[in-house]
Amino acid sequence: MATSPARILGELRARPATRFFRCLTRSVPGLAAAWWLLLLVRALVPAGLAIATGLLVGRVQAGSDLTAALAVFGVVFVASQVSPSVHQVVGALLGHHLSSVLNDRLMAASLGPDGVGHLERGDLTNDLTTARDFDLGWTGPPMFINMDFIAQGLVMLLGGIASSLVLVGFAWWAPPLLLLGWGSTHWLLRESGVWRDRNTDEVKAARRHTDYAYDLATEPAAAKEVRLFGLAPWLLERFTGHRLHLHQLQYDATRLRERSLAGALVIVLATNALLFGVLAHRGYAGSLDLRAVVTYAGAGFGSSAIAFGGLSWALDGAAAPVVAIERLEVEMARAGALTASRVAPRPSSTTSGSAAPEIRFRDVTFTYPTGSGPVLEHLDLTVPAGASLAIVGQNGAGKTTLAKLLCRLYDPDSGSIEIDGVDLRELDLVAWRSRLAAVFQDFVRYELPLRDNVAPLGADTSVVEGALEQAGALGLAELDAPLAKGYPGGVELSGGQWQRVALARAIAKVHGGASAVLLDEPTAMLDVRGESEIFRRVLGSTAAATTVLVSHRFSTVRQAELICVVEQGRALELGTHDELMALRGRYFTMYDLQASRFHDERELDEHGEELVHDHL
Ligand code: ADP
Numbered sequence: 228m229a230t231s232p233a234r235i236l237g238e239l240r241a242r243p244a245t246r247f248f249r250c251l252t253r254s255v256p257g258l259a260a261a262w263w264l265l266l267l268v269r270a271l272v273p274a275g276l277a278i279a280t281g282l283l284v285g286r287v288q289a290g291s292d293l294t295a296a297l298a299v300f301g302v303v304f305v306a307s308q309v310s311p312s313v314h315q316v317v318g319a320l321l322g323h324h325l326s327s328v329l330n331d332r333l334m335a336a337s338l339g340p341d342g343v344g345h346l347e348r349g350d351l352t353n354d355l356t357t358a359r360d361f362d363l364g365w366t367g368p369p370m371f372i373n374m375d376f377i378a379q380g381l382v383m384l385l386g387g388i389a390s391s392l393v394l395v396g397f398a399w400w401a402p403p404l405l406l407l408g409w410g411s412t413h414w415l416l417r418e419s420g421v422w423r424d425r426n427t428d429e430v431k432a433a434r435r436h437t438d439y440a441y442d443l444a445t446e447p448a449a450a451k452e453v454r455l456f457g458l459a460p461w462l463l464e465r466f467t468g469h470r471l472h473l474h475q476l477q478y479d480a481t482r483l484r485e486r487s488l489a490g491a492l493v494i495v496l497a498t499n500a501l502l503f504g505v506l507a508h509r510g511y512a513g514s515l516d517l518r519a520v521v522t523y524a525g526a527g528f529g530s531s532a533i534a535f536g537g538l539s540w541a542l543d544g545a546a547a548p549v550v551a552i553e554r555l556e557v558e559m560a561r562a563g564a565l566t567a568s569r570v571a572p573r574p575s576s577t578t579s580g581s582a583a584p585e586i587r588f589r590d591v592t593f594t595y596p597t598g599s600g601p602v603l604e605h606l607d608l609t610v611p612a613g614a615s616l617a618i619v620g621q622n623g624a625g626k627t628t629l630a631k632l633l634c635r636l637y638d639p640d641s642g643s644i645e646i647d648g649v650d651l652r653e654l655d656l657v658a659w660r661s662r663l664a665a666v667f668q669d670f671v672r673y674e675l676p677l678r679d680n681v682a683p684l685g686a687d688t689s690v691v692e693g694a695l696e697q698a699g700a701l702g703l704a705e706l707d708a709p710l711a712k713g714y715p716g717g718v719e720l721s722g723g724q725w726q727r728v729a730l731a732r733a734i735a736k737v738h739g740g741a742s743a744v745l746l747d748e749p750t751a752m753l754d755v756r757g758e759s760e761i762f763r764r765v766l767g768s769t770a771a772a773t774t775v776l777v778s779h780r781f782s783t784v785r786q787a788e789l790i791c792v793v794e795q796g797r798a799l800e801l802g803t804h805d806e807l808m809a810l811r812g813r814y815f816t817m818y819d820l821q822a823s824r825f826h827d828e829r830e831l832d833e834h835g836e837e838l839v840h841d842h843l
Contacts, residue, residue: 243546250549251321254328258321265314266378268306270385273532274393275303277525285518318378322371326362329370329552333358336556340563341656343636344596348562353431354551361551365434367544377545380538390529394502397515397523401502408498409533415487415494416535426547433473440466495534502527562596566638566652583613583742583773584662586633588798590642593632602628604796605642610789612647615766615774617787619817624793626777627668630747633775634665664736664772666749670729674711677704677718681731686739694735697768699761700727722752730765737769744774750783758783781821790814 239245252259279300286296337346345351362369368376387409394401443449444462453459506527510520588608594601602625610616618626631637632644635651644651651659673680681691688706695701704710704718710728712719720728730749737744746765750758759782766774766786778784785804792800792813800807800814807814 243550244542246553247542247546247549250328250553251325255321255324258317258324262314262317262321262374262378265310265317266381266385269310269314269378269382271389272303272307272310273386273529274389274526276307277390277393277522277529279303280525281518281522284521285516288517314378315375318374319371322369322374325374326370329358329361329548332552332556336552336559340560340565341635342563342565342638343631345559345561345563347595348558348597350597351555351558351562353428354555354558356431356435357426357547357551358555361544361548365438367541370545370548373541373545376537376541380536380541383532383534383536384538387530387533390526390532393526394523394530397506397519397526401523401527404498404502405527405530406533408495409531411494412491412533412535413539415491417539426543430473430476433469433476436469437466437473440469491535499527565635565656581740581742583771584646585612585648586610586743586773586775587645587648588629588632588642589645591632591639591644592641592796593628593637593639595628595637601640602796603632603639606793606796606798608791608798608801610773610775613771613773614789615776615787616789616791617776617778617784618791618793619777619779619781619784619814620793620799625796626793627747629793630665630667630745630775630777633745634663635659662741663743663745664733664741664769665745666726666729666733666747668748668751670726670732670749672710672720672725674709674714676707676709677728678706680710680728682735682739683732686735690735690738691731694731694738694768695728697734697764698727698731699757699764700724700731703728723754723757726750726752727761730761734765734768737772742772744769744772745776746774747777748779750778750780755780755782759786762786781818792817 279296283293283296283300286293361367367373388406391402391405391409394405440462443453444459444466453462503524506515506520506523509515510517515523586609588606591603591606592601593603606625606629608616608629618629620626628637632639633651635644635656638652646654646659673683675683677695678688678691681694691706692701695703703720703724705716709715709717710720710725711717726749730746733741733744733746733749744765746762750761753761758778758780762776762778762783763786774787776783776787784790788803789801790804790807791798792807794813800810800812802810808818
């Protein structure tokens with residue numbers, strides 16, 4: 228049946244709160260044990276205080292020795308004063324530790340897979356945002372503060388239950404009555420007072436839109452366009468609109484429901500009137516002594532702590548990143564995994580990497596996991612060892628995808644990429660990537676000194692300077708100057724200067740032993756002459772390597788020994804510039820189109836002749 232104990236247990240184990248506490252206990256066992264122990268002490272204080280007070284009053288009434296009663300009272304009193312502060316410190320420490328553990332787990336999940344599919348999947352964005360931003364205070368208090376909310380909620384709940392259990396001595400029906408009375412508030416007020424739905428997709432989407440508009444307005448990257456396109460009012464409207472929506476969601480979720488509040492009040496008043504009425508009656512009637520009356524009245528009062536607090540809200544907030552990370556660990560590992568090697572990596576193929584390799588795409592078909600159809604289809608292409616090959620084709624033709632497959636960031640669905648006749652999947656991945664120097668369109672601008680931008684893993688100054696010189700980037704900045712204005716002595720580079728630095732990084736890697744070079748439109752930000760010149764330099768300094776270049780500038784493309792036109796996922800034409808021109812096919816058409824465009828420009832340019840010569 229649907230409600231078998233195993234199933235209920237399974238559902239309980241899968242609940243976010245359970246997963247949170249499990250993660251907490253496994254991640255930082257010692258500290259978690261101390262936190263639970265202190266929580267227990269705090270939870271027992273109200274019941275202990277009721278008992279100790281009753282004991283003391285009883286002794287005073289009886290006129291007997293007060294030492295033991297005072298000692299008990301003193302212990303409970305000290306515990307009540309000391310335990311919250313200590314618990315708070317332990318909780319904050321625990322929260323910090325848990326945050327670090329979750330951060331580490333996200334780093335491992337992101338960096339672990341050999342491929343990049345897991346970071347290109349839109350459907351993981353929500354989890355990724357939750358897992359990354361949970362400690363920034365946007366979706367709720369940071370973990371180290373939230374631990375205190377959780378502690379308070381649990382202390383009250385458990386303390387209330389403990390207090391009500393003291394009443395077993397008074398009447399068997401008293402504890403269940405109070406549990407039901409005060410417990411009903413959890414059910415009746417569960418949608419009031421606090422915003423529990425902070426992590427719904429709608430809230431996350433509204434928050435992402437708000438943050439994005441906020442970033443666009445406050446970061447320099449968009450400043451120019453915002454002004455030039457007159458986007459400021461639109462941006463402001465977008466920001467306030469989404470923020471308003473966010474507040475509306477919050478408001479809708481947190482309104483006090485008047486009926487539930489009235490219902491809760493009636494139940495609580497009725498149960499307490501019954502309890503205290505019977506207690507008073509028995510007290511007057513003499514069937515309960517003063518000690519018992521004091522104890523039970525105190526316990527009755529203490530049981531009120533069961534009433535609805537912020538526990539579930541705090542727990543929801545704390546559990547969300549745990550659940551998100553647990554999900555991401557599974558999904559990212561799956562999405563970022565490369566297909567298993569068909570055979571174990573060949574040790575011989577991993578190290579013989581100094582010679583320029585022949586690169587061959589053999590009947591390669593590839594579809595992105597989230598794509599609708601194949602980007603590459605039965606593509607065949609050979610780059611001879613030591614040759615330079617330029618790939619041209621329209622936007623979306625699959626050029627960058629080809630580059631990604633060569634880096635083995637994805638594996639083809641069928642066919643293979645062969646390096647000197649060996650399937651890339653049979654090569655040691657790290658060894659292959661160390662042989663490959665690549666610059667992508669969206670290369671990284673490391674906020675690090677120029678030296679580290681050229682050689683992130685370190686290299687001799689002579690190598691760094693040599694690479695910078697070959698990339699035409701010598702003298703851009705001091706080698707030790709950070710390349711970001713926000714740092715002391717920081718230097719801001721232009722887009723074109725950054726591209727030269729990125730090229731220097733690839734050249735330095737070639738000096739360090741890489742024998743294959745991949746340039747995916749690395750110079751799109753340079754002017755035509757700059758690109759042409761730099762590509763000449765790069766080809767010169769990487770002459771011994773096999774070079775694959777993606778570019779749409781024909782002045783650059785024609786410098787390559789071989790040119791391949793990619794269209795609809797296939798290698799449509801392959802040959803030298805002269806061969807492809809003679810063919811009068813797609814290359815010829817594209818070349819002609821670009822040439823005529825620049826021809827028109829020539830009439831406007833006083834250096835026209837020279838410019839056209841550079842372009843063609
Ligand atoms: P090119 O470099 O020739 O401009 P790409 O190789 O970048 O083209 O893209 C080829 C096609 O693959 C495009 O239709 C693009 O939308 C799609 N595509 C690129 N990256 C992804 C991805 N991560 N997931 C799904 N589709 C993608």
